[in-house]
Amino acid sequence: MTEVLGRTDRDILRAAGMLRAGELVAFGTETVYGLGADATNGLAVAAVFEAKGRPRFNPLICHYESAEAAFADVVAAPLAARLADTFWPGPLTMVLPRRAGCAVALLAGAGLETLAVRVPAHPVAQRLIAALGRPVAAPSANRSGRISPTSVAHVLAGLGGRIAAVIDSGACRVGVESTVVDLSGPKPVLLRPGGVSAEALEAALRAAGREEDSRFRGNDGIAGNEGIIRGPGMMEAHYMPNLPLRIDATEVRGDEALLAFGAPLAGAGVVFQLSAAENLNEAGATLFEGLHWLDEQAAALGLTGIAAMPVPRHGLGLAINDRLKRAAAAAQ
Ligand code: TXA
Numbered sequence: 390m391t392e393v394l395g396r397t398d399r400d401i402l403r404a405a406g407m408l409r410a411g412e413l414v415a416f417g418t419e420t421v422y423g424l425g426a427d428a429t430n431g432l433a434v435a436a437v438f439e440a441k442g443r444p445r446f447n448p449l450i451c452h453y454e455s456a457e458a459a460f461a462d463v464v465a466a467p468l469a470a471r472l473a474d475t476f477w478p479g480p481l482t483m484v485l486p487r488r489a490g491c492a493v494a495l496l497a498g499a500g501l502e503t504l505a506v507r508v509p510a511h512p513v514a515q516r517l518i519a520a521l522g523r524p525v526a527a528p529s530a531n532r533s534g535r536i537s538p539t540s541v542a543h544v545l546a547g548l549g550g551r552i553a554a555v556i557d558s559g560a561c562r563v564g565v566e567s568t569v570v571d572l573s574g575p576k577p578v579l580l581r582p583g584g585v586s587a588e589a590l591e592a593a594l595r596a597a598g599r600e601e602d603s604r605f606r607g608n609d610g611i612a613g614n615e616g617i618i619r620g621p622g623m624m625e626a627h628y629m630p631n632l633p634l635r636i637d638a639t640e641v642r643g644d645e646a647l648l649a650f651g652a653p654l655a656g657a658g659v660v661f662q663l664s665a666a667e668n669l670n671e672a673g674a675t676l677f678e679g680l681h682w683l684d685e686q687a688a689a690l691g692l693t694g695i696a697a698m699p700v701p702r703h704g705l706g707l708a709i710n711d712r713l714k715r716a717a718a719a720a721q
Pocket residue numbers: 418420421422423424447448449450480482484498501503504505527528529530565566567568569571580581616617626
């Protein structure tokens with residue numbers, strides 16, 4: 390059963406308690422309803438992907454109470470600070486490099502070195518994040534491939550019974566998702582058009598003295614409303630291991646590290662256990678941590694590759710296999 394909560398302080402505190410306990414709570418933002426999880430809890434983030442039925446791990450947006458809180462987790466280039474002044478709280482998401490001490494689970498950022506951050510303008514979202522005292526990772530609160538929800542009824546139609554609660558936050562003022570701009574490289578790149586218009590963004594860039602970077606429209610940064618294409622291959626943006634990765638391994642060579650799921654294959658020296666209990670949500674939560682760690686270990690020990698044991702192809706197993714397959718292809 391999915392509980393429908395109201396907007397009283399008691400309800401908000403209850404919702405924050407659920408998030409703290411690793412449960413999922415949908416809540417309103419000024420753009421669309423988000424499916425929230427404690428961003429620092431990898432298992433809770435894995436549960437988001439499972440509830441959405443996402444066949445792959447797309448990076449999620451982390452929602453913060455303030456720009457200060459966001460910039461404690463990501464590195465704010467001067468331009469990012471300017472845009473935050475202009476558009477936050479509001480429907481702008483900025484992709485920025487993670488800081489070393491960032492407590493956000495790697496799975497929330499799909500293992501990338503960048504993190505998408507935003508400060509929403511909706512009072513319910515703000516109160517919820519403040520009550521939790523941690524960033525809230527939240528994709529739109531719809532089943533994968535469906536339209537983003539802008540009411541409690543939409544959320545319940547898609548996710549009723551799959552999440553702990555939804556906060557009745559009223560209507561979504563903007564009604565389309567946030568604009569996503571990548572500021573992690575030398576030039577800002579518009580990844581997804583959204584609630585902040587390209588014109589408004591361009592004007593802000595010009596005001597910041599970045600005239601030469603202020604023409605988004607017509608460059609190859611926009612590809613329909615799917616966004617996230619900044620050139621061939623960008624759609625595949627994901628963590629790439631440095632070493633060759635062999636998937637569905639049924640034996641392990643002496644010069645390979647092992648990514649285990651369940652009882653490890655015999656003979657492996659360096660092992661990262663995704664889930665000893667063969668729990669797919671746990672495996673999703675630990676996947677990117679495991680790949681990063683194995684990469685480091687394997688390089689330090691002079692190993693030549695990583696062997697990944699088979700992971701069942703149901704539930705989150707689909708997303709896990711999708712990522713493993715891409716990582717295997719990318720590393721070749
Ligand atoms: O308005 C919104 O943005 C809503 C509300 C809930 O905040 N959220 C939302 O989340 O639309 P989602 O997961 O449906 O879309 C997030 C977008 C995806 O296109 C994702 O690929 C991109 O942001 N994104 C997230 N992190 C990224 C990163 N590190 N690098 C590149 N793109 C990223």
